[in-house]
Amino acid sequence: MKKIIIFISILLVVLTTALAATTFSRELEEKAILGDAAAMHELSVCYRMGTGVAKDLDKANYWLERAAQEGNPNALATLEILGNNTSLTEAKRRELAALESRERERLLKVREEQRLAEEQRRQEELKKQEQIKKQTFTVNGVSFVMVEVKGGTFIMGATSEQGSDAESDEKPAHSVTLSSYYIGETEVTQELWQAVMGENPSKFKGDKHPVEKVSWDDCQIFIKKLNEMTGKHFRLPTEAEWEFAARGGSKSRGYKYSGSNNLNDVAWFNKNCDKGTHVVGTKLPNELGLYDMSGNVREWCRDIKGGYSSSAQTNPTGPKSSSSQVLRGGGWHDDAKKCRVSNRDRSLHDFSYHYLGLRLALKQQQEVAKPIIHEVKEGDNLYKLAIQYGTTPEAIRKANNMTDDNIKIGQKLIIPVKTEKRDGKRGDSSTPRPKQKKKQESKPYTTRTFTANGVSFTMVEVLGGTFTMGATSEQGSDAEKDENPSHQVMLSSYYIGETEVTQELWQAVMGKNPSEFKGNNNPVENVTWKDCQEFILELNKITGKRFRLPTEAEWEFAARGGNLSKGYKYSGSNNLDDVSWYVANSSGMTHPVATKLSNELGLYDMSGNVWEWCSDWYGSYISSVQSNPTGSGSGSFRVNRGGSWDYGVKSCRVSGRFINAPSFCICNLGLRLAL
Numbered sequence: 196m197k198k199i200i201i202f203i204s205i206l207l208v209v210l211t212t213a214l215a216a217t218t219f220s221r222e223l224e225e226k227a228i229l230g231d232a233a234a235m236h237e238l239s240v241c242y243r244m245g246t247g248v249a250k251d252l253d254k255a256n257y258w259l260e261r262a263a264q265e266g267n268p269n270a271l272a273t274l275e276i277l278g279n280n281t282s283l284t285e286a287k288r289r290e291l292a293a294l295e296s297r298e299r300e301r302l303l304k305v306r307e308e309q310r311l312a313e314e315q316r317r318q319e320e321l322k323k324q325e326q327i328k329k330q331t332f333t334v335n336g337v338s339f340v341m342v343e344v345k346g347g348t349f350i351m352g353a354t355s356e357q358g359s360d361a362e363s364d365e366k367p368a369h370s371v372t373l374s375s376y377y378i379g380e381t382e383v384t385q386e387l388w389q390a391v392m393g394e395n396p397s398k399f400k401g402d403k404h405p406v407e408k409v410s411w412d413d414c415q416i417f418i419k420k421l422n423e424m425t426g427k428h429f430r431l432p433t434e435a436e437w438e439f440a441a442r443g444g445s446k447s448r449g450y451k452y453s454g455s456n457n458l459n460d461v462a463w464f465n466k467n468c469d470k471g472t473h474v475v476g477t478k479l480p481n482e483l484g485l486y487d488m489s490g491n492v493r494e495w496c497r498d499i500k501g502g503y504s505s506s507a508q509t510n511p512t513g514p515k516s517s518s519s520q521v522l523r524g525g526g527w528h529d530d531a532k533k534c535r536v537s538n539r540d541r542s543l544h545d546f547s548y549h550y551l552g553l554r555l556a557l558k559q560q561q562e563v564a565k566p567i568i569h570e571v572k573e574g575d576n577l578y579k580l581a582i583q584y585g586t587t588p589e590a591i592r593k594a595n596n597m598t599d600d601n602i603k604i605g606q607k608l609i610i611p612v613k614t615e616k617r618d619g620k621r622g623d624s625s626t627p628r629p630k631q632k633k634k635q636e637s638k639p640y641t642t643r644t645f646t647a648n649g650v651s652f653t654m655v656e657v658l659g660g661t662f663t664m665g666a667t668s669e670q671g672s673d674a675e676k677d678e679n680p681s682h683q684v685m686l687s688s689y690y691i692g693e694t695e696v697t698q699e700l701w702q703a704v705m706g707k708n709p710s711e712f713k714g715n716n717n718p719v720e721n722v723t724w725k726d727c728q729e730f731i732l733e734l735n736k737i738t739g740k741r742f743r744l745p746t747e748a749e750w751e752f753a754a755r756g757g758n759l760s761k762g763y764k765y766s767g768s769n770n771l772d773d774v775s776w777y778v779a780n781s782s783g784m785t786h787p788v789a790t791k792l793s794n795e796l797g798l799y800d801m802s803g804n805v806w807e808w809c810s811d812w813y814g815s816y817i818s819s820v821q822s823n824p825t826g827s828g829s830g831s832f833r834v835n836r837g838g839s840w841d842y843g844v845k846s847c848r849v850s851g852r853f854i855n856a857p858s859f860c861i862c863n864l865g866l867r868l869a870l
Contacts, residue, residue, distance in 0.1 A: 218241065218246050218247040219238070219241040219242075219246060219247030219248035220247065221818050221819065223237060223238055223241070224238060225302055227258060227261075228295055228298050228299050228302060229299060229302060229303075230265065232262050232265035232266060232270070233262075233267060235258050235259075235261045235262035235265060235267065235270070236258070236259070236262035236267045236269050236270045238254075238258045239254075239255045239256070239257075239258035239259040239262060239270070240255075241255075242254040242255035242258065243255035252282075253287050254291065256281035256282065256283040257281075257283055257287070257288060257291040257292075259273060259274065259281060260274070260281055260283065260288075261295075305820045308661075308685055308822070309661055309683070309685075309820075312659075312660055312661040312685060313661075315660065327342060327343060327483060327484055328342075328343035329341065329342050329343065329380070329484075330343075330377060330557075332425055332427070334387065334390050334391055334421065334424050334425060335390040335391070335424070336390065337384075337386050337387050337389075337390040339379065339380070339381070339384070339387055339555075340380040340381075341377035341378065341379060341380065341555065341557050342377060342378055342379075342380050342483055342484055342485060343375065343377055344373075344375065344376055344377065344378055344436070344439065344440050344483060345375050345444060345445055346372075346373050346374045346375040346376075347372070347373065347439075347444065347445045347611070348370060348371065348372045348373075348590070348594045348609070348611035349370075349371060349373075349438075349439050349442060349447070349593070350368050350369070350370060350371075350593060350596055351368065351369055351370075351435055351438055351439075351503075351537070352365045352366060352367065352368035352503055352537055353365040353366045353367075353368050353537060354368055354449075354537065356449055356450070356451050356456075357451060357535055357536075357537050358451075360451075360532050360535060360538075361535075361537065362538070362539070364502065364503070364539050365503070365537045365538070365539060366503065367503055367504075367505040369503055369504060369505050369506065369507065369508065369596065370507040370508070370593075370594045370595065370596060370609055371435050371439070371507070371508050371509075371511060372507070372508070372509045372510070372594075372609075372611060373435060373436060373439055373509075373510055374510055374558075376432075376436055376556055376557065376558055377556065377557040377558075378432055378436065378437075378440045378485065378554060378555070378556050379485075379554040379555040379556070380485060380486065381405075381475035381476050381485075381487060381554075382405035382406075382475055382486075382487055382491060382492055382494060382552050382553065382554050383405065383406050383417075383552060383553050383554065383555060384402065384403055384404065384405060384406060384475055385397050385400065385401060385402055385404055385405070385406045386402035386403065387406075388406040388409075388417060389402075391417055391420050391421050391424065392416075392417055392420065396408040396409060396413075396547070397472075397549070398549035399471040399472045399549065401472075401474060403474040403475055403476075404472045404473065404474055404475070405472055405475055405487070405491055405492045405552040406552050406553070407472060407492050407548075407549045407550060407551055407552045408547045408548060408549050408551070409495075409547055409551060409552060409553065410544065410545050410546055410547040410551070411431075411495050411520045411542075411544040411545070411546075412544055412545050413547065414431060414495050414553045417553075418430060418431070418555070421555075427557060428557065428558060429555050429556070429557050430497060430555070430556050430557070430558070431496055431497040431553060431554075431555070431556060432496055432497060432555075432556035433496060433497045433498055433510075433511065433512050433513065433556075434496045434497070434498040434500075434511075434513060434521045434523065434539075435508075435510070435511050436556055437488075437494065437496050437523045437524075437554075438523070438536060438537065440483060440485060440488065441453040441481065441485070441488040441489070441524065441536040442481075442536050443481050443482030443483055444482070444483050446482040446483060447482060448482060448761050448762070449761075450481075450536070451535055451536070452489040452531075452534055452535060452536060453481045453485070453488035453489040453524070453536050454479055454480055454481030454482065454485075454489070455479065455481075458489060458490070458531050458534055460478065460479050461478045461479050461480075461481065461487075461488075461489050461490070462478060462487070462489035462490025462491070462525070462534050463478065463487070463490045463491045463527050464489070464490040464525060464526075464527060464529055464530065464531060464533075464534050465527070465528055465529060465530055466530075466531075468490075468527040468528070470527070470528070472491055472492060472527050472550075473491060473527070475487055475491065478490075487524075488524050488536075488554075489524055489525060489534040489535070489536070490524065490525050490526065490527065490534050491524075491526060491527055491552075492524075492526045492527065492550055492551060492552035493522040493523065493524055493525060493526040493529070493540060493550055493551050493552070494522065494523050494524045494552060494553055494554045495522060495551065495552075495553045496520065496521040496522065496523055497512065497513075497521075497556075498512060498513025498514075498520070498521045499513050499514050499515070499516065499517040499519070499520060499521070500513070500514075500517055500519050500520065500521045500539065500541040501513055501514030501517055507594070507595075507609050518543070519541040519542055519543055519544070520542060520543075520544050521539065521540070521541055522539075522540040522542055522551065523538070523539065523540065524538075525538065525540075526550035526551075527550060528550050529550075567584060567609075567610040568607050568608070568609060568610070569584075569607070569608045569610050570605060570606070570607050570608075571602050571603060571604055571605060571606040571607075571608060572604065573604055575602065575604075576600065576602070577591055577592065577600050577602065580608070580610065584610045586610060586611060587773070587792060588600070588770075588772070588773050588792075589768060589770060589773050589792070590611050591608060591609075591610060591611070592770070593611075594608075594609040594610070594611040595608055595609050600772060639759060640655055640656055640657075640658075640759070640796050640797060641655075641656040642654065642655050642656070642693065642797070643656075643690065645738055645740070647700065647703050647704055647734055647737045647738055648703040648704065648737065649703060650697075650699050650700045650702075650703040652692065652693070652694075652696075652697070652700055652868075653692075653693040653694075654690040654691065654692060654693065654868065654870055655690060655691055655692075655693050655753075655796055655797055655798060656688065656689075656690050657686075657688065657689055657690065657691055657749070657752065657753050657757045657796060658688050658757060658758055659685075659686050659687045659688040659689075660685070660686065660752070660757060660758045661683060661684065661685045661686075662683075662684060662751075662752050662755060662757075662760070663681050663682070663683060663684075664681065664682055664683075664684045664748060664751055664752075664816075664850070665678045665679060665680065665681035665682060665816055665850055666678040666679045666680075666681045666850060667681055667762075667850065669762055669763070669764045669769075670764060670848055670850050671764075673764075673844075673845050673848060674848075674850065675851070675852070677815065677816070677852050678816070678850045678851070678852060679816065680816055680817070680818040681816075682816055682817065682818050682819065682820065682821065683820040683821070684748050684752070684820075684821050684822075684824060685820070685821070685822045685823070686748060686749060686752055686822075686823055687823055689745075689749055689869055689870065690869065690870040691745055691749065691750075691753045691798065691868070691869050691870075692798075692867040692868040692869070693789070693797060693798060693799060694718075694788035694789050694798075694799045694800060694867070695718035695719075695788055695799075695800055695804060695805060695807060695865050695866065695867050696718065696719050696730075696865060696866050696867065696868060697715065697716050697718060697719060697788060698710050698713065698714060698715055698716075698717055698718070698719045699715040699716065700719075701719040701722075701730060702715075704730055704733050704734050704737065705729075705730055705733060709721040709722055709726070709860070710785075710862070711862035712784045712785045712862065714785075714787060716787040716788055717785045717786065717787055717788070718785055718788055718800070718804055718805045718865045719865050719866070720785060720805050720861070720862050720863060720864055720865045721860050721861065721862050721864070722808075722860055722864065722865060722866065723857060723858050723859060723860040724808050724833045724855075724857035724858075724859075725857055725858060726860065727744060727808050727866045730866075731743060731744070731868070734868075740870060741870065742868045742869070742870050743810060743868070743869050743870070744808055744809055744810040744866060744867075744868070745809055745810065745867065745868075745869035746809060746810050746811055746823075746824065746825050746826065746869075747809045747810075747811045747824075747826055747834045747836065747852075748821075748823070748824050749869060750801075750807065750809050750836045750837075750867075751836070751849060751850065753796060753798060753801065754766040754794065754798070754801040754802070754836070754837065754849040755794075755849050756794050756795030756796055757795070757796050759795035759796060760795055761795060763794075763849070764848055764849070765802040765844075765847055765848060765849060766794045766798070766801035766802040766837070766847075766849050767792055767793055767794030767795065767798075767801070767802070768792065771802060771803070771844050771847055773791065773792045774791045774792050774793075774794065774800075774802050774803070775791060775800070775802040775803030775804070775838070775847050776790075776791065776800070776803045776804045776840050777802070777803040777838060777839070777840060777841075777842060777843065777844065777846075777847050778840070778841055778842055778843050779843070779844075781803075781840035781841070783840070783841070784840060785804055785805060785840050785862075785863075786804060786840070788800055788804065791803075800837075801837050801849075801867075802837055802838055802847040802848070802849070803837065803838050803839060803840065803842075803847050804837075804839060804840055804865075805837075805839050805840070805863055805864060805865035806835040806836065806837055806838065806839045806842075806853060806863055806864045806865070807836050807837045807865060807866055807867045808833060808834075808835060808864070808865075808866045809826075809833065809834040809835070809836055810825065810826070810833075810869075811825060811826025811827070811833065811834045812826050812827040812828070812829055812830030812832070812833060812834075813826070813827065813830055813832040813833065813834050813852075813854040814826055814827030814830060832854035832855060832856055832857075833854065833855060833856075833857050834852065834853070834854060835852075835853040835854060835855055835864065836851070836852065836853070837851075838851060839863035839864070840863060841863050842863070
């Protein structure tokens, strides 16, 4: 009787586990293979019950034994009921153990490759941050760093990424233009406060911890003494300066928190702080290399708190009178909602507590980024205005908080452009002037130029990395079935064409032009996959190189912007009009390459203009991690990517897939080279 009761108890444990949430998944299997005893037991239940996977008693018994070996109590109890005999043969046990060992070795290798790729990404981020201008100051032996925030225009307040967390005092979102300034790389430390004030009021002591228990009035006394010691004009940042810096300034990637959409990566807050402050700079920085702008301590701002206005503003400093000062950033005791980049708080100027600190700002003596006000005339559109003023449609849309490109005659638009210096004097930004030829800026990628029979073309380096291919979150409900499952792909470095192959290049190599829409700088079209192979063969004879079509994975990684990706839905923007010729704007034809904006890697027309052949046979995706995949081994159709002049927005997404027979050609189908 006792044994029956125990058996029923164990059976209930197994059934409860199965019913609770134990469903087979690749993640569960990987955890088991990597030694997680609980996962081993859950996996044995999956195979025994057939939940999410075909029943397999041999595998069920094998993973039960493995879980017991690792000390899992449920597995040990079940084995005891079975008399420590699962009926698994020794031969089968050895076979499954060998399989586990091989798969563990593969997974560990993949994890290491992923770790190295992530480390490479972090190093590249550090290199980018090294390009940001910084100044170091020293007071009584204590050094601190100020980071340059270049002037620009941004939308302040309840922007879309803040979602339902946005409070009423963050509305309306509105356009703000700021001059350049410097802001503290970290919050003011106790070490610096002690060096200036000769005392440390903080509760959570530590030289490198942020100073706290300081009122707004205390901060003014500290800054006055600091300025006397340094001869500078340090101050608290305005609320607008604080938010622009927290968002990453002109390098912003649109994160909800300062530097990430995952708060744990960048902030000490109530879920991870252990009820106190932490050493500054120990979480990840934001896009400008600024630390702890979310969490650790709330930071005093210069402004008195007031309501927002919907009108555009330049260098706002808040209302002239009110009863409380602005606080920003959230602190160690706050929840995630308080740590958002747009969240606002306040307190009386003479109030101090152990979660209130500060960050310094410093005015930069240079020209103000003043916007131009343009009154819309007949025939104006955003693209003409962008060319006229030397800016982009996206910048105009952002400055005016627009959701589409519709403008009306008589409407006044903010054109966010920076003033220029001419002949040593400040330029007049109140009147339009033609776009000036700018000094060439260094690019965050490498290019190579080749010539074939007198026609030059450019290839852009795509540094190797790891990315998620397929139906990623930004694709939303537009994602098709064949874009699933999304999966990790690791690629080696390669080069890809800056543009689609032009008719001029095709003519130079092949001596003919099959295109329907003629134009030297228009993309070649009306070419089959087999035509592309003949073209590449001839091109390689001329150049001595090994050009080819990109794989589907290489194409998507490049279209997403490679390691510089900002997570756009289309290649280079979330607004297709900015980057693509497609059915809504093409007037029923192709257009010269590179007349729309490029993506993060400087690649043009990866959304729209013409579909582009890839080297792969078309096949279904799998969920496992892949390295340099080349598609199915055989098939009936080759992959096309990118959409075209006669297709809609859905087809022009970076993950959208299309297919055609290798012998098929049409006037919306071309190619892009890889090397």
